[in-house]
Amino acid sequence: MIPLTKNDLINAVAAHGLSKRQSASVVESVFDIISRCFERGEDVKIVGFGHFRIRKKASRRGRNPQTGSSIEISARKVLTFKPSKGLKLRINQ
Amino acid sequence: MTKADLIDELAKVSNLTKKESETIVSTVFDNITDALAKGDKVELRGFGSFRIRQRNARKGRNPKTGTSVSVPEKRVPFFKVGKRLRELVNA
Numbered sequence: 001m002i003p004l005t006k007n008d009l010i011n012a013v014a015a016h017g018l019s020k021r022q023s024a025s026v027v028e029s030v031f032d033i034i035s036r037c038f039e040r041g042e043d044v045k046i047v048g049f050g051h052f053r054i055r056k057k058a059s060r061r062g063r064n065p066q067t068g069s070s071i072e073i074s075a076r077k078v079l080t081f082k083p084s085k086g087l088k089l090r091i092n093q
Numbered sequence: 094m095t096k097a098d099l100i101d102e103l104a105k106v107s108n109l110t111k112k113e114s115e116t117i118v119s120t121v122f123d124n125i126t127d128a129l130a131k132g133d134k135v136e137l138r139g140f141g142s143f144r145i146r147q148r149n150a151r152k153g154r155n156p157k158t159g160t161s162v163s164v165p166e167k168r169v170p171f172f173k174v175g176k177r178l179r180e181l182v183n184a
Contacts, residue, residue: 001133003134008124008128016117018117029107030117031139034099034140035139039182045094045095046122052172077182078182079174087129092167
């Protein structure tokens with residue numbers, strides 16, 4: 001099974017009449033804009049696709065499973081993806 | 094940020110019309126969706142990867158009435174955050 005990559009997205013965009021170079025820059029921009037949103041701590045909602053959310057995790061005590069010693073896991077932000085109804089339906093068709 | 098904001102921002106940074114930006118943003122997400130619908134994995138370097146996870150059929154309960162219902166097996170999309178993006182979120 002061959003995964004879909006950015007290159008495939010670039011080709012799909014180029015099919016709309018953009019040059020390969022232009023398409024590459026535009027696809028890169030799409031993910032750059034989204035990434036910068038996450039950097040600011042902002043959520044991103046794409047209708048019909050899903051909702052990317054930044055969740056704040058409090059610090060907690062964890063254990064090193066190898067040694068069993070107790071360690072502090074620092075507070076952090078994690079990115080989660082919640083698929084929209086439309087995407088879930090498409091996947092199960 | 095919504096899809097509409099993303100389209101506006103893309104039009105601004107790449108000197109495209111809103112219409113062209115909309116076509117591009119839709120093309121990107123439609124292609125990701127199509128790949129997942131086929132069961133393919135989607136790998137976006139520096140961003141993350143999307144793939145399908147299989148959920149087995151199970152017995153569930155209607156929480157309101159308590160009656161037992163069978164939940165059929167299904168496929169769910171799953172997103173794994175890429176290393177660079179994970180670091181960016183915590184920067």
